[in-house]
Amino acid sequence: MNLTRIFDLIPHQISSYDKAVALARKEDGKWKTYSSKDLKQIVDNLGLAFLSSGITAGDKVAIISENRPEWNFVDFALQQIGAISVPMYPTITSEDYAYIFDHAEVKMIFVGDQEIYGKAAAVAGDRTIYAFDQLDGVAHWSILEKKGESGDLLKLEDSKSLIKPDDLFTIIYTSGTTGKPKGVMLSHTNVLSNVLSVSNTMTPPPGVSKVLSFLPLCHIYERTGSFCFIYLGFSVYYAENMEKIGENLKEVQPHVFNTVPRLLEKVYDKIVAKGYELTGVKKNLFFWALNLGLKYDPSGNMGSWYDFQLKLANKLIFSKWREALGGNVMQINSGASALQPRLARVFWAAGIKVCEGYGLTETSPVVSASVGTEDGIRIGYVGKVVKDVQVKIAEDGEILVKGPNVMQGYYREPEMTAAVLQNGWFHTGDIGELDGEYLKITDRKKEMFKTSGGKYIAPQVMENKFKESVLIEQLMVVGDGKNYPAALIVPSFDGLREYCKRKDIPYLTDGEMISNSEILEKYQEEIDGLNKYFAKWEQIKRFKLLDKPWGIDTSELTPTMKLKRKVIYQKFEKEIESIYQA
Structure with a gap:
């Protein structure tokens, strides 16, 4: 069949593979599955419900949730009526929600659980909110789906026929490493062309393979990936959470994952x-x-x-x-x-x-x-x-x-x-x-910096090399405008504890451990061993060990685990200055 809009992927999957398990998520300890035809029916019902609720082409609707089939249901339903989805990270703050709600002119909001609802409701104003979990006093998404069951499918088909390949289907606000997020406008053609291109790089056999999905669907990487999996007839299983990925891998036995x-x-x-x-x-x-x-x-x-x-x-x-x-x-x-x-x-x-x-x-x-x-x-x-x-x-x-x-x-x-x-x-x-x-x-380009001697430093290449040490968990190269590069280092505490055990080095806390002269000598040895891969002006001359890992919740990392360099510079300004004052 001719694929020109993203929602065409659903009938394509039915006609090509008719999956017994298109999407799945664990609920109450058991995998709840949805077939290709279940997916179509729920999406159609939601599309009709949106139309009867006054959501029309061009309206913006926010989706804020962990990965789950309901995410896909709302996404596809909005596409079919020409409404524009605005996916957001569950981990960002209420202030971020408020900015995006207003900037994108969001009319309706879907949330996953109680915690997300609390943050969204605080800044939602008079916008309608639906929840995927059963929450006290909050409308459940299934109310909408039920509402669409009695709708006229011909009306939905008329709506779908008006959607053009170049129509805007989503606005994705990039998490960004600095400044306010920007809303990236993507059309059906933008993403669908990429789905078809990426499908050529997949080696698992179509129609029979399984996927474990755990990267956020609100990020275009996993979202385009999920569309590609649907196109290829892969069964998509959503991991329970990041802590249970190992357990879910053994249960699902996937052929591929992102x-x-x-x-x-x-x-x-x-x-x-x-x-x-x-x-x-x-x-x-x-x-x-x-x-x-x-x-x-x-x-x-x-x-x-x-x-x-x-x-x-x-x-x-x-x-x-x-x-x-x-x-x-x-x-x-x-x-x-x-x-x-x-x-x-x-x-x-x-x-x-x-x-x-x-x-x-x-x-x-x-x-x-x-x-x-x-x-x-x-x-x-x-x-x-x-x-x-x-x-x-x-x-x-x-x-x-x-x-x-x-x-x-x-x-x-x-x-x-x-x-x-x-x-x-x-x-x-x-x-x-x-x-x-x-x-x-x-x-x-934006992360490169110059030392006071006028030499350019490309930090990402260096950071990747230094993280090859089993004792280094995270590292950021600093030195913009300084006379030499230095580094903030978060140790791999598992590896470091094992090293202390082997060398019989006593300690009571992580802070005490990283202050030990033998440990500092060991890290100097690690740095010296890896410095040889870089020119003299690029080599790390000094470093500072930190006793707490950087994370998304503590704001040093973006949701896709990139360093927020500006934030780290600000939070560890004293530590950086101490390196150069020593």
């Missing part, structure tokens, strides 16, 4: 920490396999002796890694920030195909992607530029993108739009290189 590098780093660090707990032959075997994996190049010929060793390592060690991910994973898509090359190497060596991609909310989002085959991956690159998208590198190294996936602009911000959309090319703000079709990201 993630961010930060989560892969945590998985790797936990695996290594468990390796340190082993003793004797088992410990030696573990680190033999690990070191073997860290040398792997999936696109190169490693030689027959290496291949023989890797086969043995897979049987003895890496098979357990795959079991921890459910045993069936054929592809993991990694995006939103840079993936450490060593993680790509070791996971591929373990038969876990981590496929890095690159994109932005403004590009719907995928610009380039790796494929889960040996000839579809190149370590250190973010894959090949996807079908129908063009990329060129500007004179200053900035990545420029053109294609049907490029946004219409920023909502109510014509000057900001004109600054990034020039002659059909979107200016990404990222610095990169092209090698044929393969794209490499070297840094964020």
